Amino acid sequence: MATTKKYWKSTAQLDDSNEMIKNLEKNEFASPIPTEEFLGNDEAMEESNTSRRDFLKYVGFSTAAASLAACEGPVIYSVPYVNQPEQIIPGMANYYATTIANGYDYASVLVKTREGRPIKIESNRDAAFRGDANARVHASVLSLYDSNRLKTPMIKGVESTWEELDEQ
Structure with a gap:
């Protein structure tokens, strides 16, 4: 479902003759995003046999592992009697x-x-x-x-x- 909606950031974009807005739109992404730094070269990525499904498995496993590591039960210390009274027997x-x-x-x-x-x-x-x-x-x-x-x-x-x- 393609949409033809156009969203503006300000009312100044409604004026097509505004030169400042045209310059800002041209220079919004002045330099290309350096994807090679974190993805490597495109040819090696295309030749890899890692599928989207494998990626989702790894992401799911790491999320589950992080969640389990964050869930620790509270530590409850049981302090015994220093001098236990004779008439008190725990549980009785x-x-x-x-x-x-x-x-x-x-x-x-x-x-x-x-x-x-x-x-x-x-x-x-x-x-x-x-x-x-x-x-x-x-x-x-x-x-x-x-x-x-x-x-x-x-x-x-x-x-x-x-x-x-x-x-x-």
Whole structure:
């Protein structure tokens, strides 16, 4: 499909009488492109038996090799415990009994942890004060990661002991 479209770089090319544009068009490629420097002589190129298909194979292989060389996985270093706690065995879950009092949600729960990280909350059926864990209590596992949460029980904003809390 041949096309007869003509493209201009500026509106000055529309004027056929403009001498400056004519000179620039004549001198656009003042010297021929030196293809012999990188292709060699034309006779040797015509006699070679390398086809376009071979060229595309080499280009494809080099592109694939460069892509694979650039794709390296991240290095993740595993740092072991300096002094491993006795109760923590890698891969084995530990369970802790606790209570949750969050707004209108009260429950005695078991928290399943692995390597010290809470991963699941279940209802504690053996607790003296039962309160079944609802969906909000189960979802509160995310709040256990909060480093600003309370570390001790509090009564009316004052730190107390677990015994005082149980009495009240």
